[in-house]
Amino acid sequence: MSTAASTTPTERPLRADARRNREKIVSAARQIVGEHGEAAQIDDVARLAGVGVGTVYRHFPNKEALMGELVRMCVVECTAIAEQCASIEDPWDAFAGMVRSSCERMAADAAMRRTWQAADDAAVAYAAPVKAELHDAAELLIRRAHESGELRPDFTVDDMGGLMCGLGAAIDAMPEPDERWRRLVEFALDGLKPH
Amino acid sequence: MSTAASTTPTERPLRADARRNREKIVSAARQIVGEHGEAAQIDDVARLAGVGVGTVYRHFPNKEALMGELVRMCVVECTAIAEQCASIEDPWDAFAGMVRSSCERMAADAAMRRTWQAADDAAVAYAAPVKAELHDAAELLIRRAHESGELRPDFTVDDMGGLMCGLGAAIDAMPEPDERWRRLVEFALDGLKPH
DNA sequence: CGGGAAGCGGAAAGTGAGCTACGGTTCCGG
DNA sequence: CCGGAACCGTAGCTCACTTTCCGCTTCCCG
Structure with missing residues (x-):
């Protein structure tokens, strides 16, 4: 044995x-x-x-598994961005940096924004463990921005998914060569400051 | 003959x-x-x-044509919403009303937000004529809000597509029963006010 | 360097969705 | 009321994409 x-x-x-x-x-x-x-x-x-x-x-084993691996890689990259932004001193700049860098990444790499749409539930489930890390990393930045009073208190970690999905779709909907999407990101960030 | x-x-x-x-x-x-x-x-x-x-x-004649008809109907509904909001006196309330009502519609009717994703280029092209009407109706509300100084001047009609696509995706990404998406819409609207 | 296993490639089977052909049915003009 | 045409439903064809199968090749270890 x-x-x-x-x-x-x-x-x-x-x-x-x-x-x-x-x-x-x-x-x-x-x-x-x-x-x-x-x-x-x-x-x-x-x-x-x-x-x-x-x-x-x-x-x-199948297409689903390959998609799952792609989703996992995207999540890992996002986590890296979040952890990298954690070293920025100003709490708001750290949070905004995460949002901006993630959008930059999505704008530069079509796979980054299309992977989420192409993935079905099984593929997303496959990436669940690394997703927890991303959740934690984002939560840290959000808490810091909350405590410094620069991020509106009614925005929570659970809203991050919707926010990034929305920004991704918006970037995808705009003509690529133009970089008008940057303005939309700034609009969104302005809306997240305390009213 | x-x-x-x-x-x-x-x-x-x-x-x-x-x-x-x-x-x-x-x-x-x-x-x-x-x-x-x-x-x-x-x-x-x-x-x-x-x-x-x-x-x-x-x-x-084919699936594409059926999808095109669905897209056309969605555009017509959006146009109706925009024209309906044109009767609101306050320019900002009129613009914000269009955004809120459209989101309400998307949240209530999954077809409203999924149709855009499911439609390919040919289906979208089929709806081009009615799309022009929507463009004009939205432009009117935006110009009024610009003139009253309640909408930031660097937001243009061309950004509306990206905005609504983004909000649709955000609504889609959030757990349906909850109505947390309303908060995100208000965040976005806050971000569209003059800084 | 050689035995053996892990890995590779591509042809072909399996699968499922879009689309069509055709006989029966329902509706309008006289 | 009736002739003809427009219309409807079914059954199955076609075709593209996923998945499998198996003989050949490449690599690792003693």
Whole structure:
């Protein structure tokens, strides 16, 4: 039994080339989803990644799982932004910085805003654990801004999801080359200051 | 030739039962799209309308055309809201009333906010003529609010699309039974007042 | 360096939704 | 009241996309 238990069934090292392919697949998926949104096809992802379709399905049991991984990556990036902004001294600048940087990221990377729309419930559930971290990181910034009196008290962490979804949709709805969306973000931030 | 020209090829009266069926189809489509968004199926629409699939395709050449009709109806409703708010005396109340009423409509009717996402470019193009009317109606309210100095001057008609898209997405992202979305709308309106 | 397993590729099966063909039915003009 | 045409419902075709299957290749370890 002890010898049989030496292999860890929950986690295995993953071969070198397999690891490389996995990264290529995820990277390609990001680009394809950014271009085609929900209509993204596994076939296109495989072609862009330079691998066969079977390889995609070796790494992800189905399309849903691949989407879930993309969602997870987006959440991780957002968390990184939030934690990075935590080092800003002024509480309001820290909060506003998180919102601005996140929007900047969404505007620059179509996958960032389209992934949420393309993901179904199962994919979102897959990212639940990392989502908790994002929640905590955002809550910290919001509490600091509340305490300094620069953020209206009736705005809570639970409103962040709606806010960012709304800003993402607004950015998506505006002609890309123009950067008129920046103004809308500032309008929203002004609305979040104490009335 | 004169006898052949007596029939108007561009427009025909439409039989009584056909008219009734067409209305049932559109009504059913609204509900199905509201429930399933982009994943709405013609089959379900036909079943809910109590007609066969063939009947749906008699009235609309393809799914795209049906979606286009839904988009058109949404735009017409929005225009009606805007024109209705034009009778409000106070310029700011008129503008804010348009935004609030539109959001109210989106919150109450899932089809109202999901239709935009489900519609592709062709469907949107189909609704272009009525969209111009909405543009004009919104522009009137915005100009009045600008002139009275109650709406920030750097907010223009071209920002309305992004604003409403954003608010729609935000409403969609929030748990339905709760009416927390109303607060977000007020935040946005506060942000649109002169800084 | 060689045995063996993990990984890869692409053809093909499976699946489901959009769309069409056609025989029966319902409605309007005379 | 009736002839003809517009209309309706069903059944199944088509086609695109996901998923699987299996022989071949590449990598790791002793």
